[in-house]
Amino acid sequence: MRKSAGVAPRKAGAELAFSRLAYSLVVKLVVQLLVQLLVPLVVPLVIQLVVQPAMAQSGAAPQVAGASLDELLDMEVTSVSKKDQALSETGAAVFVITQEDIRRSGANNIPDLLRMAPGVEVAQIDASNWAISIRGFNTIYANKVLVLIDGRTLYVDTFSGVYWDQVEVTPENIERIEVIRGPGGTVWGANAVNGVINIITKSAADTKGGLLTASSGTRTSAGGTLQYGGDWGSTGAFRVFGRYFNTDSSVFPNGQRATDGAHGEQGGFRGDWSLSGSDTLSVQAGFLATDAGDTSSTVLAGPPLQEALLDYPLTDTAGNVLARWEHTLAGGSTTSLQIYDNAMHRNQKGLDMTNNVVDVEFQHHLTLGPRHDMVWGLDYRLTDSLIVPFTGSTLTFQQPRRVDNLFAIFLQDEIRISHSVFLTVGSKFEHNDYTGFEYEPSIQAVWKINGRNTLWASASRAIRQPDRSENDLLFDQSLNSIPGYGTALVVIHGNPAVLAEQLLDFETGYRARLTAKLSLDLTTFLSFYHHLETVEPGAPYEMESGGYPLIVLPYTLASLAHARDFGGELFATWKVTGRWKLSPGYSLLHMHVERDPSSLDISSAATAADSPSHQMELRSLLNLPKNLEWDGSLKYVASLATQSIPGYARLDTRIGWRIGEHFELSLTGQNLTSPRHLEFADVNANVFHTEVLRSGFAKLTFRF
Amino acid sequence: MAREFIMLLRRLLEIVAGTLLISQLFLPLLCRAEGQELDEYQVKAGFVASFVRFVEWPAEAFTSPQEPFAICVLGRNPFGQALAALLAGKSVGDRPIVLREIADTAGAAGCRIVFICSSEHLRVRAILKNIKETGVFTIGDTGDFTAEGGVASLVVDSGKVRIDLNVTAAKEKNLRISARLLQVARVVK
Numbered sequence: 001m002r003k004s005a006g007v008a009p010r011k012a013g014a015e016l017a018f019s020r021l022a023y024s025l026v027v028k029l030v031v032q033l034l035v036q037l038l039v040p041l042v043v044p045l046v047i048q049l050v051v052q053p054a055m056a057q058s059g060a061a062p063q064v065a066g067a068s069l070d071e072l073l074d075m076e077v078t079s080v081s082k083k084d085q086a087l088s089e090t091g092a093a094v095f096v097i098t099q100e101d102i103r104r105s106g107a108n109n110i111p112d113l114l115r116m117a118p119g120v121e122v123a124q125i126d127a128s129n130w131a132i133s134i135r136g137f138n139t140i141y142a143n144k145v146l147v148l149i150d151g152r153t154l155y156v157d158t159f160s161g162v163y164w165d166q167v168e169v170t171p172e173n174i175e176r177i178e179v180i181r182g183p184g185g186t187v188w189g190a191n192a193v194n195g196v197i198n199i200i201t202k203s204a205a206d207t208k209g210g211l212l213t214a215s216s217g218t219r220t221s222a223g224g225t226l227q228y229g230g231d232w233g234s235t236g237a238f239r240v241f242g243r244y245f246n247t248d249s250s251v252f253p254n255g256q257r258a259t260d261g262a263h264g265e266q267g268g269f270r271g272d273w274s275l276s277g278s279d280t281l282s283v284q285a286g287f288l289a290t291d292a293g294d295t296s297s298t299v300l301a302g303p304p305l306q307e308a309l310l311d312y313p314l315t316d317t318a319g320n321v322l323a324r325w326e327h328t329l330a331g332g333s334t335t336s337l338q339i340y341d342n343a344m345h346r347n348q349k350g351l352d353m354t355n356n357v358v359d360v361e362f363q364h365h366l367t368l369g370p371r372h373d374m375v376w377g378l379d380y381r382l383t384d385s386l387i388v389p390f391t392g393s394t395l396t397f398q399q400p401r402r403v404d405n406l407f408a409i410f411l412q413d414e415i416r417i418s419h420s421v422f423l424t425v426g427s428k429f430e431h432n433d434y435t436g437f438e439y440e441p442s443i444q445a446v447w448k449i450n451g452r453n454t455l456w457a458s459a460s461r462a463i464r465q466p467d468r469s470e471n472d473l474l475f476d477q478s479l480n481s482i483p484g485y486g487t488a489l490v491v492i493h494g495n496p497a498v499l500a501e502q503l504l505d506f507e508t509g510y511r512a513r514l515t516a517k518l519s520l521d522l523t524t525f526l527s528f529y530h531h532l533e534t535v536e537p538g539a540p541y542e543m544e545s546g547g548y549p550l551i552v553l554p555y556t557l558a559s560l561a562h563a564r565d566f567g568g569e570l571f572a573t574w575k576v577t578g579r580w581k582l583s584p585g586y587s588l589l590h591m592h593v594e595r596d597p598s599s600l601d602i603s604s605a606a607t608a609a610d611s612p613s614h615q616m617e618l619r620s621l622l623n624l625p626k627n628l629e630w631d632g633s634l635k636y637v638a639s640l641a642t643q644s645i646p647g648y649a650r651l652d653t654r655i656g657w658r659i660g661e662h663f664e665l666s667l668t669g670q671n672l673t674s675p676r677h678l679e680f681a682d683v684n685a686n687v688f689h690t691e692v693l694r695s696g697f698a699k700l701t702f703r704f
Numbered sequence: 705m706a707r708e709f710i711m712l713l714r715r716l717l718e719i720v721a722g723t724l725l726i727s728q729l730f731l732p733l734l735c736r737a738e739g740q741e742l743d744e745y746q747v748k749a750g751f752v753a754s755f756v757r758f759v760e761w762p763a764e765a766f767t768s769p770q771e772p773f774a775i776c777v778l779g780r781n782p783f784g785q786a787l788a789a790l791l792a793g794k795s796v797g798d799r800p801i802v803l804r805e806i807a808d809t810a811g812a813a814g815c816r817i818v819f820i821c822s823s824e825h826l827r828v829r830a831i832l833k834n835i836k837e838t839g840v841f842t843i844g845d846t847g848d849f850t851a852e853g854g855v856a857s858l859v860v861d862s863g864k865v866r867i868d869l870n871v872t873a874a875k876e877k878n879l880r881i882s883a884r885l886l887q888v889a890r891v892v893k
Contacts, residue, residue, distance in 0.1 A: 059789030061742050064750035069758070069888055072751055076863050077744045205825045208847055235827040274826035277808050578863065
């Protein structure tokens with residue numbers, strides 16, 4: 001299941017020729033576009049910086065005082081929520097994807113939405129499988145990012161990651177997505193190592209009425225949502241929804257049709273009530289069923305052992321229930337109690353996985369005196385996981401069932417040193433059943449230089465707790481013929497002695513509102529990782545399978561690598577005119593992974609080249625007259641050396657038309673720069689990659 | 705032949721993609737340059753402060769000729785200092801305007817304008833039902849504020865603030881809305 005030493009990456013000849021052609025085309029296009037983009041971009045920027053004087057912030061805007069009714073009605077306004085404001089003042093690297101960004105991106109799944117966030121690596125492997133990470137270490141089993149929907153973690157203990165095809169949320173119901181780059185262990189605990197992706201859905205009070213969407217396009221034959229929301233008593237609201245989506249099968253790099261087509265159904269409920277002036281209750285429930293397929297290389301139990309490229313069905317059923325009660329105490333401090341159950345059943349690559357997570361969390365937010373703003377919390381989580389291989393599979397877990405407990409407590413204090421300097425210190429203390437006691441402290445300093453400029457710095461420690469694969473795996477990974485010796489079988493053994501991966505991270509950031517129209521956000525980081533996973537070769541031995549001799553090359557998982565990474569992200573928002581907004585972004589990543597002297601793993605160092613060292617993006621949102629919108633995004637992702645994936649540029653564009661108060665029609669084109677391209681190739685063919693195709697679709701939205 | 709056709713198609717697509725982007729970049733520059741944007745609540749504060757000039761309150765709403773004109777913000781105040789700054793030293797007729805922040809309808813006695821903040825979005829209907837007094841101009845900005853019985857709603861629509869008026873509710877509260885305000889507002893009920 002893991003990358004192993006001594007196994008050569010598979011390559012298709014046709015893929016190479018095609019990728020060269022695509023590469024030269026893309027490079028030509030990028031250069032052409034960059035030149036054409038930079039001139040109109042830089043010139044007005046310079047003019048604006050020079051000409052526009054900085055405006056001071058006061059109680060009331062001078063234009064508003066004394067304005068007539070007509071003048072007020074004609075003023076252009078921006079809506080910045082309190083939450084956004086608070087985020088822009090934290091000592092962490094945060095990027096917020098708003099509902100407006102979501103609607104105008106045209107994207108209809110969460111991974112495609114995340115492409116707009118700087119520092120996030122999003123690569124599609126096939127219709128249902130993705131490699132998504134933040135600040136490096138990207139693989140199909142990326143394990144250093146924590147993903148939450150309304151406070152419910154989507155972490156799966158099979159491989160410490162997320163099944164992205166299960167992260168389905170109706171785009172219209174998302175209020176915002178907070179993407180936090182860098183460690184979040186102090187608040188969110190283990191596995192929030194390189195970042196946190198926090199998906200927050202709208203309160204039921206904000207989705208009253210009916211919603212019907214229907215879409216169809218070149219990659220999806222039909223998709224749609226039906227939702228209805230309304231009042232529940234005089235102090236509450238609810239919504240119920242159902243959704244259907246599908247994707248057609250793509251093609252393999254050699255042009256052959258794949259079997260990765262997917263379709264799924266989803267349904268859910270959310271209710272929000274104000275129980276009294278100081279109590280609110282939120283309850284939600286949802287289910288998801290998807291049916292897809294993927295292709296992977298598998299060693300089938302013999303005798304004799306055989307390796308084959310097989311098309312597997314990939315099915316998911318998942319359900320969840322969550323309740324959160326928030327209470328405001330007399331002194332103004334607030335408490336919240338949240339409980340959820342997250343259950344899923346997944347069948348992939350012949351493994352039948354059942355997973356149930358129950359989590360109870362309590363938090364108390366209070367102010368002590370004029371200087372301390374404190375949050376503390378308690379968390380208990382029970383994970384019950386059962387993994388059963390199908391008969392004949394050589395991918396097994398030594399312990400089919402495992403029940404784990406996690407206890408955690410955290411405390412964080414924001415201390416006001418002066419009116420402009422804030423210091424936040426805190427730590428999480430956890431006990432997990434894999435490695436026992438763990439701690440994740442952090443310290444952040446924020447200096448609000450003035451109303452327009454903020455400087456911050458942070459230091460933190462985060463851990464990733466080991467998972468079931470690392471502990472329990474027993475896996476015949478591949479059969480390789482070695483000339484002169486015969487056939488070699490690569491076997492991977494889990495190791496219960498694997499340690500928690502550790503990160504020591506240092507960051508600095510600067511945020512500025514340079515003018516009323518131009519804001520800038522820069523972050524740099526330096527990260528030191530220890531106890532990273534390695535695969536250690538053992539002594540080869542001989543065995544026989546169905547009369548054929550075999551050399552067995554055993555590998556055991558260990559924690560014998562370390563890394564030193566640095567990089568940064570820069571993004572800006574520029575309101576060129578009242579109708580037009582441009583958002584450019586750039587991320588740099590330099591990874592240096594090394595094995596410890598005692599390690600014999602020769603593959604770990606290469607993982608650095610599975611993440612692009614540069615990414616660039618430019619988004620444009622334009623309001624045209626007659627209720628028309630024209631939006632576009634251009635993204636460049638640098639090459640992935642170990643996978644022979646050349647750098648590529650993606651161009652997506654959307655035209656939206658609001659027809660009256662009830663209808664909206666949009667046309668979206670994705671991946672317009674090339675007919676098809678590769679984004680990620682899993683070298684061990686755990687999942688055999690397919691191409692990302694150029695596509696277009698139309699969507700009609702009806703609100704009633 | 706087929707290859708030439710594909711090359712031609714590719715070339716065409718390149719050109720189309722390029723033109724799309726470039727025209728998107730230049731088009732807005734040709735559009736009329738527009739004024740600078742303001743925070744939503746700066747402008748909404750402007751509306752709240754100016755409503756006193758376009759609404760007539762019934763005389764019986766006030767207990768004495770000296771009673772000040774109270775504008776109340778119910779819930780988590782989103783205006784910062786903006787509303788206070790606009791109202792400082794202002795009066796309605798002979799009555800000086802006072803600004804009060806209140807937590808619930810119990811504190812709303814004597815308020816002539818009540819702005820119900822979005823922090824109260826779940827209990828807007830309950831709040832409106834509890835304001836039984838006449839001569840109270842209720843303003844809000846939650847989803848269906850006017851449909852739920854509020855008098856005026858300040859809605860952000862295409863980057864500008866729009867006024868929705870529930871004239872039935874205004875009548876029930878014995879408020880007289882000027883023709884000028886009715887002209888620019890969207891009458892929803």
